[in-house]
Amino acid sequence: MPPQPAAAADRHAATIGGIRVCGMSDNWITLIPDNPRFVPDLIKQAQARERFAEIAPAADSVEIKVCQKVEFFDCGGNFERILCPSCRLEIPVRWWQLRMEQDYSDGFMLGEFRTPCCTKPVTLNDLIYEWPQGFARFALDAMNPRFGMLDEKYKEELERILGTNLRVIYQHL
Ligand SMILES: [Zn+2]
Numbered sequence: 001m002p003p004q005p006a007a008a009a010d011r012h013a014a015t016i017g018g019i020r021v022c023g024m025s026d027n028w029i030t031l032i033p034d035n036p037r038f039v040p041d042l043i044k045q046a047q048a049r050e051r052f053a054e055i056a057p058a059a060d061s062v063e064i065k066v067c068q069k070v071e072f073f074d075c076g077g078n079f080e081r082i083l084c085p086s087c088r089l090e091i092p093v094r095w096w097q098l099r100m101e102q103d104y105s106d107g108f109m110l111g112e113f114r115t116p117c118c119t120k121p122v123t124l125n126d127l128i129y130e131w132p133q134g135f136a137r138f139a140l141d142a143m144n145p146r147f148g149m150l151d152e153k154y155k156e157e158l159e160r161i162l163g164t165n166l167r168v169i170y171q172h173l
Pocket of ligand 1: 084085086087088089115117118119120
């Protein structure tokens with residue numbers, strides 16, 4: 001297994017130790033900057049959190065995460081496959097897991113690897129994940145927002161507030 005994000009481990013622990021009934025599942029919508037090392041300034045973080053809470057008023061929580069190191073934000077049970085961004089062939093999960101282990105030292109380094117299919121140099125963040133996953137130091141998330149997909153217009157609004165393009169991750173646990 002690749003290193004698990006701390007946030008996901010916490011969520012599992014909270015689910016086991018908390019009041020949630022076995023077999024119930026949770027969903028998160030997580031927004032991360034397209035540049036994994038980018039952290040918006042504090043005022044923009046607070047504005048974006050406030051706006052996301054208005055967009056998702058029924059969510060259990062809307063939170064900001066700022067990590068010291070680049071962490072991996074996964075899509076949990078929504079994971080289907082990984083594709084090469086160059087030739088679109090499917091990347092073997094085992095190959096990806098080994099690169100995840102290799103790349104992680106002080107957080108994820110996001111060094112370049114050559115893809116097994118067409119030997120194109122890519123970072124783990126360049127791969128096409130279905131559903132989307134990604135790497136970041138900053139994330140804005142809503143737990144159980146009680147709607148399926150984030151409307152494109154809201155995504156663009158949050159991008160304007162945060163001053164960065166965003167990747168949307170739908171995590172199902
Ligand atoms: Zn390829």
